[in-house]
Amino acid sequence: xxxxxxxxxxxxxxxxxxxxxxxxxxxxxxxxxxxxxxxxxxxxxxxxxxxxxxxxxxxxxxxxxxxxxxxxxxxxxxxxxxxxxxxxxxxxxxxxxxxxxxxxxxxxxxxxxxxxxxxxxxxxxxxxxxxxxxxxxxxxxxxxxxxxxxxxxxxxxxxxxxxxxxxxxxxxxxxxxxxxxxxxxxxxxxxxxxxxxxxxxxxxxxxxxxxxxxxxxxxxxxxxxxxxxxxxxxxxxxxxxxxxxxxxxxxx
Amino acid sequence: xxxxxxxxxxxxxxxxxxxxxxxxxxxxxxxxxxxxxxxxxxxxxxxxxxxxxxxxxxxxxxxxxxxxxxxxxxxxxxxxxxxxxxxxxxxxxxxxxxxxxxxxxxxxxxxxxxxxxxxxxxxxxxxxxxxxxxxxxxxxxxxxxxxxxxxxxxxxxxxxx
Numbered sequence: 001x002x003x004x005x006x007x008x009x010x011x012x013x014x015x016x017x018x019x020x021x022x023x024x025x026x027x028x029x030x031x032x033x034x035x036x037x038x039x040x041x042x043x044x045x046x047x048x049x050x051x052x053x054x055x056x057x058x059x060x061x062x063x064x065x066x067x068x069x070x071x072x073x074x075x076x077x078x079x080x081x082x083x084x085x086x087x088x089x090x091x092x093x094x095x096x097x098x099x100x101x102x103x104x105x106x107x108x109x110x111x112x113x114x115x116x117x118x119x120x121x122x123x124x125x126x127x128x129x130x131x132x133x134x135x136x137x138x139x140x141x142x143x144x145x146x147x148x149x150x151x152x153x154x155x156x157x158x159x160x161x162x163x164x165x166x167x168x169x170x171x172x173x174x175x176x177x178x179x180x181x182x183x184x185x186x187x188x189x190x191x192x193x194x195x196x197x198x199x200x201x202x203x204x205x206x207x208x209x210x211x212x213x214x215x216x217x218x219x220x221x222x223x224x225x226x227x228x229x230x231x232x233x234x235x236x237x238x239x240x241x242x243x244x245x246x247x248x249x250x251x252x
Numbered sequence: 253x254x255x256x257x258x259x260x261x262x263x264x265x266x267x268x269x270x271x272x273x274x275x276x277x278x279x280x281x282x283x284x285x286x287x288x289x290x291x292x293x294x295x296x297x298x299x300x301x302x303x304x305x306x307x308x309x310x311x312x313x314x315x316x317x318x319x320x321x322x323x324x325x326x327x328x329x330x331x332x333x334x335x336x337x338x339x340x341x342x343x344x345x346x347x348x349x350x351x352x353x354x355x356x357x358x359x360x361x362x363x364x365x366x367x368x369x370x371x372x373x374x375x376x377x378x379x380x381x382x383x384x385x386x387x388x389x390x391x392x393x394x395x396x397x398x399x400x401x402x403x404x405x406x407x408x409x410x411x412x413x
Contacts (some may be wrong), residue, residue: 015378015396054373056264056356191375237380
């Protein structure tokens with residue numbers, strides 16, 4: 001049966017684990033094959049049912065307090081009494097050294113990439129927390145792109161998302177170092193990802209090997225293209241960020 | 253505290269008991285604090301802490317009991333992936349309510365329950381699940397496929413009663 005080839009891949013497809021090519025091929029098959037489409041729908045429903053059913057147990061507030069206390073003040077049983085004073089002194093010295101090094105680095109890095117990342121991560125979090133996260137609400141790239149005309153001093157291309165797990169939610173104007181830029185919000189499953197686009201001039205110089213990394217526990221991808229700098233920030237998986245980054249890179 | 257509520261929820265699903273779940277989470281946090289140096293920055297923190305929780309569970313009395321009663325799995329990737337070609341009409345789950353799914357999840361053997369929760373509820377990628385459960389990616393896929401089938405069967409069985 002020709003469909004066996006596809007049903008074997010349905011799970012990976014719905015879990016967002018197929019390569020872009022495979023996902024596109026399966027997409028096409030689902031449009032033509034009612035049997036596989038129905039099976040896909042059933043599996044999506046089951047996935048959602050488990051997702052909803054998964055949240056079942058809430059920790060007792062007293063238990064939360066107990067853990068918080070135990071983390072804040074680890075009991076003396078953790079340490080041998082004999083070494084306790086030595087450890088305290090060593091920790092204090094180490095803390096001072098680290099704090100000193102940290103302050104020096106902070107001064108050195110001020111106005112640099114580090115600062116920029118922290119600003120962008122803050123903006124991403126602020127967008128997620130906002131009741132009106134986007135100023136232009138549309139899943140259509142042909143609506144979102146023209147909306148930025150006259151609002152930012154450059155233009156950019158948005159990727160074709162059909163066949164990918166990503167959905168365009170909308171966009172808003174964002175500022176960094178007094179320069180306007182675009183913030184685009186994408187959704188993948190339950191995660192929101194912000195894509196920032198700014199003109200390169202006015203931003204701190206990008207260091208080498210900056211293409212992939214994390215910042216403040218968020219996944220971040222950034223690159224330069226045609227005088228613009230792109231930043232993809234979110235708490236989705238590294239693969240999702242890579243995939244979205246690749247789609248935007250191809251479009252740009 | 254990062255992930256506290258989610259870790260507790262997961263622990264309760266594993267142990268099926270409030271007291272045991274609390275003990276498990278407490279021990280996980282203690283171990284994570286003590287072993288924080290073994291965490292490599294840049295690697296996945298979530299997978300790391302879930303791995304600690306799960307390993308702690310597996311060495312507990314309930315954990316040992318739960319894994320001892322699981323029938324030996326055939327972890328043959330191909331077979332599992334091709335085995336899921338039931339007719340779609342017979343397996344509609346859309347009308348099943350949340351309680352039913354929760355009961356069915358609770359009845360699944362621990363390896364199935366945990367892989368489903370990590371994938372659907374925690375939304376971990378196959379790679380994260382592979383790291384958390386310390387099993388190869390192929391096994392993640394075949395186990396997920398089996399777990400989904402088992403859940404579907406259990407829900408149907410509960411619906412019939």
